[in-house]
Amino acid sequence: MNAPPATAGRVATELTRHPAIWIGGVILLLFIVAAVAAPWLGTIDPQRIRPLTRLRPPDADSWFGSDMIGRDVFSRTVYGARISLVVGITVALLSVAIGLVVGLVAGFVRWFDGVAMRVMDAMMAIPSILLAVALIALTGASLQNVIFAITAAEVPRVARLVRAVVIVLRERPFVEAARVVGTPFVALLWRHVLPNTLAPLLVQGSYILASAVLIEAALSFIGAGTPPAVPSWGNMIAEGRAVFQIAPHIVLFPGIALAITVLAVNLVGDGLRDALDPRLERR
Amino acid sequence: MSYVLRRLLATLPVMATVALIVFSLLHLSPGDPAHVLAGETATPDEVASIRAALGLERPFFERFADWSYSVITGNLGQSIFFGRPVADLILQRAVPSIALSLLALLIAVAIALPLGMFAAWRAGRVIDKMAMSFAVLGFSLPTFVLGYLLILFFSVHLRWLPVQGYVAPEDGAVSFLRHLILPALALGLVYAALIARVTRAAMLEVLGQDYMRTARAKGLGLWRMVVRHALKNAAVPIVTVIGIGFGMLISGVVVTETVFNVPGVGRLTVDAILRRDYPVIQGVVLVFSATYVLINLLVDLSYALFDPRVRR
Numbered sequence: 001m002n003a004p005p006a007t008a009g010r011v012a013t014e015l016t017r018h019p020a021i022w023i024g025g026v027i028l029l030l031f032i033v034a035a036v037a038a039p040w041l042g043t044i045d046p047q048r049i050r051p052l053t054r055l056r057p058p059d060a061d062s063w064f065g066s067d068m069i070g071r072d073v074f075s076r077t078v079y080g081a082r083i084s085l086v087v088g089i090t091v092a093l094l095s096v097a098i099g100l101v102v103g104l105v106a107g108f109v110r111w112f113d114g115v116a117m118r119v120m121d122a123m124m125a126i127p128s129i130l131l132a133v134a135l136i137a138l139t140g141a142s143l144q145n146v147i148f149a150i151t152a153a154e155v156p157r158v159a160r161l162v163r164a165v166v167i168v169l170r171e172r173p174f175v176e177a178a179r180v181v182g183t184p185f186v187a188l189l190w191r192h193v194l195p196n197t198l199a200p201l202l203v204q205g206s207y208i209l210a211s212a213v214l215i216e217a218a219l220s221f222i223g224a225g226t227p228p229a230v231p232s233w234g235n236m237i238a239e240g241r242a243v244f245q246i247a248p249h250i251v252l253f254p255g256i257a258l259a260i261t262v263l264a265v266n267l268v269g270d271g272l273r274d275a276l277d278p279r280l281e282r283r
Numbered sequence: 284m285s286y287v288l289r290r291l292l293a294t295l296p297v298m299a300t301v302a303l304i305v306f307s308l309l310h311l312s313p314g315d316p317a318h319v320l321a322g323e324t325a326t327p328d329e330v331a332s333i334r335a336a337l338g339l340e341r342p343f344f345e346r347f348a349d350w351s352y353s354v355i356t357g358n359l360g361q362s363i364f365f366g367r368p369v370a371d372l373i374l375q376r377a378v379p380s381i382a383l384s385l386l387a388l389l390i391a392v393a394i395a396l397p398l399g400m401f402a403a404w405r406a407g408r409v410i411d412k413m414a415m416s417f418a419v420l421g422f423s424l425p426t427f428v429l430g431y432l433l434i435l436f437f438s439v440h441l442r443w444l445p446v447q448g449y450v451a452p453e454d455g456a457v458s459f460l461r462h463l464i465l466p467a468l469a470l471g472l473v474y475a476a477l478i479a480r481v482t483r484a485a486m487l488e489v490l491g492q493d494y495m496r497t498a499r500a501k502g503l504g505l506w507r508m509v510v511r512h513a514l515k516n517a518a519v520p521i522v523t524v525i526g527i528g529f530g531m532l533i534s535g536v537v538v539t540e541t542v543f544n545v546p547g548v549g550r551l552t553v554d555a556i557l558r559r560d561y562p563v564i565q566g567v568v569l570v571f572s573a574t575y576v577l578i579n580l581l582v583d584l585s586y587a588l589f590d591p592r593v594r595r
Contacts, residue, residue: 075296134308237427
């Protein structure tokens, strides 16, 4: 697991050897740019209601058509990327940060290990969407609560992963040696433990990003996600449900955007996994 | 102690902790539990009587013990909207959800095992790359988006299958299956992608072993070789991922039943969210989590079938 230091040249070689990373990365980057630059991409106010142009199919003027109250589906889809990406990226960062702390402490402090891992096991036994639904039913539907609920469901996976890495490292001679010569605990973590958790965390983090985007959309779809007024992809699909047979474009455009985003993140995750774990790749 | 008994006992602390988490969600969250359980439209008297029944002045763990006892005896509380026991509501809706999950599982395994085995056998070739691209794609397509795509193609465009709805098996087996096939396909595909990836990795591991070379040298037929030797030895990771993936399947049931209007436990959950019926949500979380733990207990027990070393 002690990879040679990452130089620009080595990164470039890895990227050409794993096209999934840059294909996924480029698509993801395009979505991020679109989300940030949403107001300048030929969009109009995603909330503007135009009763006269209800259920209009896609054409040259309105690229993705309009929904049942005349809102522009293209504008809503572009703005929807903001919600999905904010939720996905925030949940990934938060779960990795919290899971890292829990996993590190569990890996080094024996009494905490038993308790924490029993709780993590139990949390993983609760299907993630249902755990999120229960939390949101108690706290109310808002963007923060959605992020909090999905993070709660994802933390155990990171904590277990970090703990597993730490337990293997703990017994390795170089960690023992560092301890014997009196390296302060924080320095031990910083120099020897953290670098070894980086690769698996990067891979796990990208899978969590994908899963968070999916769960947010599913939560919004079943009415336990972002508030109805917010143009999120899950909300759009839920609203288009009733008129799906006569105006499928209302459901399909956000649905396809959602699928492409998740696919791009999964591609990056798979590519990173192959690049960072040569043992798996050669299979 | 026998393996079976040991595994059975190991699930008890997990279930107890799940129950503790579910109980804590309500009782440690900022709101008033009596208000949540009574619903928004409850009169002050109703809230007061629920508060008295909860005994909120008693210590936390005493209340938890009482609540756990009633859950074990099958009392999951009262639905605010229906005014009926949550356990009855879930039982009433269980059949469509179980049928949907089983059919999805069947479809997933039927697609994933051959696909994963074939990909492993032809590892690195075009066919392997295609199979694994399918797996990544299947893993990324949200169940509800796939559901709508399937409806659009098979029901609206080709008119082969009903758009949505559900027919009980006793009202006609053919109609029952015709209504269930698209939801099960939408639900099963993600699962199939997951199982196919693990099957491929497990088969690759086994195919590289010495005993497989021996089997080939003995001149065993491909079928006997793959099924009798390779699949049996690759079975443990495959059934493990089937068990772990079951949580995904349960989450998918909630969404799929909404897309296809199947009156199951998932639909009950979504209706409960819209009606702010917290007792129902809490009951569903408990029942689904217990199902997940039980499925994984069965998976653990099945190891003994594939690997005699486990039986000790």
